[in-house]
Amino acid sequence: MLTKFKGKVYLVNPRYDEVNGIKYYKSVLDIQDDVDLAVIVVPAPAVPKVTDECVRKGVRVTIIISGGFSEVGEEGAKLEEELRRVAQNRIRVLGPNCIGVYNAFNGLDTFFLPEDRMGRPRPGPVALISQSGAVAGAILDWAARRNIGVGLAVNYGNKLDINESELLEYFARDNRVKVIVMYMEGLKYPGEGKKLLEVMKEVSNVKPVVVYKAGRTKAATGAVKSHTAALAGNYEIYHAMLKQANVIEADNLTDAFDMAKALATQPLPRGNRVLVITDSGGMGIQSVDALDMRGLQVPELSESLQEILRKQLPPLAVTRNPIDLTGSATDAMYKFVLDTVLPTSYVDMALIIALMQIPGLTINLGNYIIEAKRFGKPIIVVSFGGNEYVVKFESHLEENGIPVYHAPHRAAKALWALYEYAKIKGVAREW
C-alpha cells in the first residue's frame, strides 16, 4: 500500500510514534487531513471503538479485515451486532472478516499477503467478487502468473453492510470492467436471494457475469456453514437463480476464468457455427466432440467454398470443416483459410488449433490470427505443448487479445459462454 497506492496513506497505531521513518498516529482523530477510507486491522473487541472514531473523523468507508465476528459463534455474533449499531447509517463497511480490496488501477491493495507469495495481476478488464478471502488471494496469484488482467477484486467477508449485490451493481457501472467473475458459497440473510436475483438479471444485461457457486453437494453444506456463517441452502435453488438471472455458471474456478478471458476480449457471435482449423486430425476430432457437447455446430462448408480451398491447399488437406491442414501446415495455409472462410456467412466464430511442434509453423502465425480480428468474429486458439517457442507463441496471442487454451474442451466451453451471452443479449440465433 505504502509503495504502490497512488493516494496518501496514514498509519495509526497507539503503540508506536515512528517506524523506519514513517509516522504513526495514536488515533485516526489525530490526523489533520480528511480521510476517505479506513482499513481496520485490530483485534475484534476493539473494532467497534475504532470504527466509532472513524465515524467521528468523518471517514466515509471502512474495510474491516479483522476476524472474530459472527463466523466464530455466538460471542462473535454479538460483537458484530455491536459493530452494526456503531456503523449503521454512519459509515459504509466492507467486512468484517475479509481480505478487502485489490485495485490494480490505483494501487489500493488491502490484501495482507506478501508479494513474493501472492503475485498481483495487471490492470485489466476482469473484476472478481469472492466470498472467500483465501480463494481470492489464490486467484489473483494465479491470474498474475497467467497475465490475466484481474484489475479489481473484492472479498466481502461477513457482509455486515456491503454485499455481493451492491458490488455487482458497482462493477456494472465501471467501464473498465468488461466481465464480472463471482465466487460464492452461500447466502446468509432471509430474503436476500430474491434481491441478488434481481440485481444479477439487471447487471447481466449490461455485461457478462460468470458465477462459480461452491458447496453444491449435501456433503459440503456443513463446510459452507462453518466457513462463512452462511446458510448453504439447496444448490438446486442457486442453480435455478443463476439460470433465471441470465448468469453464466462455471463448474470450477479455472472454468470461470477460461470463460471470462473470452468474454473480456472477443466480440459476440451471431450464431453457434464454428470454423475449426487444425494441423492435427486428432485434435480436430476432440474439438468437434467438445463443441457438439456444448450445443455448438461445426457445419460442413459448401462445395464451392471447399473447391476454393482445395485449389490452394495440399492434396492431403481435409476441407469439410474441421479443416485439417495436417502436419505439412504452414502459417500461410492458416492465413488463407482464415481469410477465405471466416468472413463468409457460413460460420460465426473460429477455433484454431495450432500444435506448434511442427516446423512449418512460426510465431508469425500469431500475427495472421491477430489480423483476422478485423472480421469481427470471435477467435480462440488451442495450443498444447511445453517448449519455449510454444510459450512465446501463446503469450504473443494473449497479449493481443486472442485467448489461448490448452485443451479443446476448455476452448469449447469458452466459445459456448460467448454464444450463451450472445443469446442473452439477443444477438445470436441457433442454426
Place this chain on the structure above:
Amino acid sequence: MNPIIAKALEEGRYKLLEHESFELLRQYNIPVPDFALVQDVNEALKIVKDIGYPVVLKVVSPDIIHKSDVGGVILNINSDDELRSACESIRNNIRERAPYARVTGFLIQKMIPEGLETIIGATRDPIFGHVIAFGLGGVMVEVLQDVSFRIVPITEEDARAMVREIKGYRLFNGYRNMPARDEEAIIYVITKFSELLSDNPNIVEADLNPVIVLERGKGAYAADARFIIGSV
C-alpha cells in the same frame, strides 16, 4: 390475506381442504375440473347430473394428508351405481385405515381424460422465498429427479425454459402413438401459479399433482392440489 387462507388459519388448520385448494386455483385462472363439495351420496347423485360422468370421488378431511394412502380416492366412476358404491367404499376405508379422521364431506370432480401427467410444486425457502419445481409425474420426478426449479416471481419465458429444461420434454412433442401436448397451457399454469404464490406469502408448501396436459389446444388441468400454509 386471501379469505380462503385466512379462514383456514383462523380455524387452526395448516392445510387447505380439497375444495378450498381448487377454489384458490380458480381465482388465478388455473384450470381445475368441475367440482363440488357434497355431504352424502344423495347430494352426490344430484350434483353429478350437472358435472356428468366420469367423475372422481375424494374424501375431504382436515386430518388426512395423503388421501390415496388411506383409500380416500376413487377414480373413473361411470354410473349412479358406481357412485353409490364408491361413497360406501371410501367411508369403509376411512373407518378402517384412518378412524381418527374427521370427515368434512366428499369432493366430487369431473374425471380429466388421460394426458401427460406433470407435477408443479412449490416450497418456501428462507433465503429465496417461494421456489417452483416442475417435472413429469410418476418415476420421472421421484426416481430420476428430472425436475427444473425457478424462483418466484417468474416470467412466461422462465416458465417456458423450465418446461424445456427437463429431460422428459420430448414427450411434449409427441412420441410414437402419443400426441403432441399443450405446452402453452402448462406454461400458462406455471406462470399463474407463480402469481398465486407471490400474492400469498402464507403458503409454505404446495403441490399440484397431477397437472394433466392434454393434446395441443385442449389445455392443462390441475386434477389434485395440496396447500400447506403457515405464518409469514
